[in-house]
Amino acid sequence: MSAGAKDRTSVIERSHAALQDDFLRAAVRFTTDRLKDRKHGATEELGRWEEWRERGREIRAHTVSHLDYYLRRFVDNARAAGAEIHFASDAQEASAAVLGVVHAKQAQLVAKSKSMVSEEIHINRRLEEQNVRVVETDLGEYIIQLANEMPSHIIIPAIHKTREQIKDLFTRDGGQNLGTDTKALVTFARRKLRETFLTADIGMTGCNFGVAESGSVVLFTNEGNADMVSALPKTHIVVMGMERVLPTFADLEVMANLLPRSATGQKVITYMSVITGPRRAQERCGPEELHIVILDNGRSSQLGDDEFRDVLHCIRCGACLNVCPVYRHIGGHAYGSVYPGPIGAVLTPLLLQGEEFADLPNASSLCGACYEACPVKIPLHDMLVALRRRAAGGPRTKRAERAAWRGYALAFAKPGRYRLVTRMARLAQTPLQHDGYIESTWGPLMGWTNSRHAPALAPESFRDRFSRMKQDVRTIKSDPQ
């Protein structure tokens, strides 16, 4: 977890820090703009994108509403193929399952490929506590691990890092005279990571999709590191969220069209690995053992919640982050948990009860760009409102806020009261206004007036003016043109 979360800061405090960091903001703007443009190009080229989205939504909705059936099928088929299944109801149980395998194998080094669910259970910290070395092998994750930070984007974990900062991290890690040239940096990382692939005792991955009809684990990467991690070490541990299941390979085809296009604007993912059980007798590579840890960690309570069930449709593409104007300005760490952006603002308060996450649903202007970008049409903006509703009037809301909305309802529920209150406000503002604007920067609206001029109430409301307006309705014979 970030230092911020430990300090119990609010999203307001965390975003204040982010907003002072021009490097971070420039880096996030640059990359999200590029991803957005590329996504636009890739979806235009495919054509009928809205139909693809609807198909994606249908597949996820069908699967999630029959999750017990498809998960059982996935488990049965994976076991039949030789995988060992571990069910974990929370992060602690999942870590215990992983550590159980690590201890049984007396493993010293674990090579990981990028996985949000492993971030969710903080497995790296658990392994390091047991003196087991963990190396992230996705380039972005590797950078973040060297910096001792959390990923700040679901797909581009080091989105907030500049080339200069990466050079410094690599140099500290043993690179000599590294410049900021991409080739030099990548060559350094490649050399380090290859050592890891070849010497790791255990490979650990997430799971983009589990195909129920075959019990296969499907992994998407652009660097091919998941292939290395899952094929070279003797033991492969998969950690998967229990909702990651798809019924068939035909469904996978739809997701293989939606995910890379939405994530990075690629037509096709560079490496897609389908892993069905451990190495068989006649096969020359692959692990001797395959362990699949299936994690609940709050997912079953979302499954039972009509308002939030759809959040389980998420395929972790990050498209909502790339279009979010709030994410654009504050980056990922300000969200304070492993899932940033609009999906994080919904998911985090559902998964974690901490006070430091309570304000996340307020960190949105409800512009709806996230819903528009989502390849499986999760109504994130509606969910943010629903989360606010659940918090409203509760112990974490300010007394002044509750009073303000009570006052609003009282004054605006009856037209007579509304007229009286707005007339009184018109009188009250007289000493504060100048040239049609309120000049005071004091009071409950100073969040507005500190950075924006506020208009004064008009001398006369429209309803008062309307009663004197004479309408000159033009008679038009047929068409008003």
Next chain:
Amino acid sequence: MWMKVALFATCLVDNFYPHVAESMVRILNHCGVEVEFPEAQTCCGQPAFNSGYQEQARVVGRTLLDAFGNYEYVVSPSGSCTGMIHHYYPYLFDSNPGLAGHARELVTKTYEFSQFLVNILGVTDLGAQFAHTVTYHPSCHGSRLLGVKQEPLELLARVRDLNLVELPHAQDCCGFGGAFAVKMSEISTAMATEKADWVTETGAEVLVGTDMGCLMNIGGRMRHMGRPVRVMHLAELLLEGMEQGSGVRG
């Protein structure tokens, strides 16, 4: 052609920008439409609804159900408030069998101003002339929740001598978001600042839109930054253009 519509002015326009509603009345009159203003209306309830205070939103939103029950059409200067009715009223009044039907009916007859002109009246050319450089900010709720994307542009395209310049990153939210602007002031200001920078970059003399909330935010930010730009609701721009052009004479 002659018809009568009810104007849903919205609380913001009623109190802060009455000239916007007045411009709408003049334009609708010009198109052969008589406008009534049912006084029972106050506010759609969106500020409370979006803050999570749904009970408060319900009692306020009810004023609209009372006000507009007897009309065939309701027209509003705000894509956001119209979007509130369309997107959330069926849900908000769902638990009250006496009001659920009224709420659903209100959805079918409530239109945002440009939507009503273009899609219901079939009017795009108002004979307006406006010799200025203009840029257009598409508000999020109007364009995304309500799906009004082309209508304002079609109306602007028919204004003579108007030089419309595209606003870069136009679809990005300006940071208004109702209570968000006050509650998350610093994030909201960062968003408004970027929007203001793009408006400045266009070199436009006039920023036009279809939601006074967003325009109040962008205009207020630009004024605070010492870069005032003329901010106009689409209805104001069209009426001023009609007075310049042949529209009102026609």
